Amino acid sequence: MTASPDPAEPAAPEPARPDPALRLLWRHVVAEDEQPRRGPRQRLSVDDVVDAAIAMADAEGLAGVSMRGLAQRLGLAPMSLYTYVPGRNELVALMVDQVLARRELPPLPDGLRARLETVARVHHAEALAHPWLLDVTGIRPWLGPGAADRYEWQLSAVEGVGLDDVEMDQTVALLVGFASSIAHAEHEKRRAERESGQSELAWWEANAEELGRVMSGREYPLAGRVGQAAGEAYQAASDPARELEFGLARIVDGVLALLATRS
Incomplete structure (x- = not known):
């Protein structure tokens, strides 16, 4: 039974x-x-x-x-x-x-720093050309030929430099993730300018006096000093292009420093 x-x-x-x-x-x-x-x-x-x-x-x-x-x-x-x-x-x-x-992938240059920067810059340029790529969520990471070829190319930038396989994957993820974050910031800046009809510089100039009134009586010595210096340098509240250069250089510095401890 x-x-x-x-x-x-x-x-x-x-x-x-x-x-x-x-x-x-x-x-x-x-x-x-x-x-x-x-x-x-x-x-x-x-x-x-x-x-x-x-x-x-x-x-x-x-x-x-x-x-x-x-x-x-x-x-x-x-x-x-x-x-x-x-x-x-x-x-x-x-x-x-x-x-x-x-996307036609460029040949990877000889130097490790240049190779790492190239991986990030290719992804950054792609995200700028197709902003919707940054919004792709909630689908399984199907592995098609385009993604497979891209991953192979990215890994070839760090093959044989002294990283183990997991570290190779993590290095690529770090570079791509950082490039995505900068591209996202650039798109958000452009979206805000489109919706407001004003550049960031014009918005700050139009609101500087009112900001001074509402913030009177509160002291922000560091924010005031650094914000003024950054604003004068950027002529805006932010400069994603400079952030890309600075951040990418520091990431590559870190990878090279890690490898230097193993040489």
């Missing part, structure tokens, strides 16, 4: 299945007869769909990319779009990988 399952016990999780996005990501290297086919012959390619989504994101931000809006842009019935990509998360993964794959 078979015992009935105990209703108090949680159901066993379903076995994991291969993600359908993987074959789409690697569609250019998967044999044609192995690629999934859905319905009648399609008039567009997956590349066409992804390129249109990238153009939407570049113009309107990632939040402006919807399956319905993309279908309208392509002249498709909304449900027809799902014959190309399973859903929006998969679409975003394809968009990211397509951007990475189409």
Whole structure:
């Protein structure tokens, strides 16, 4: 006699299945007869769909990319779009990988400092060109050919310098993370200027007198001195370009100092 399952016990999780996005990501290297086919012959390619989504994101931000809006842009019935990509998360993964794959990576220079700086600068430039890349969250880190090639190139910058494998990964993550933070600051500065219709310098000039009134009676000797010096140097409240140069130099200094202790 078979015992009935105990209703108090949680159901066993379903076995994991291969993600359908993987074959789409690697569609250019998967044999044609192995690629999934859905319905009648399609008039567009997956590349066409992804390129249109990238153009939407570049113009309107990632939040402006919807399956319905993309279908309208392509002249498709909304449900027809799902014959190309399973859903929006998969679409975003394809968009990211397509951007990475189409970036021509420069040869890495000879010096370690220059190689580390190049890794950060390439990512920074990409985030400036496609601001929506900084908003990609909540999707699994699918590994497509663009991401795989990029990671291999980044790791080659630190191969054989004296770091172990985990430290190599962490060094790349540190450089990319810092470059992303600077690009984010630059986009936020530009967004504030667009929304206010004023440059940072114009805003501060217009509000300096009022700030002096509301802050009267409170002393900020350090903030006042440093803020004035920075403002005069930047002609603004901040200067992300200078922050990139200063911060990147200090990160590379730290990596070189770590390696010097092991030589």
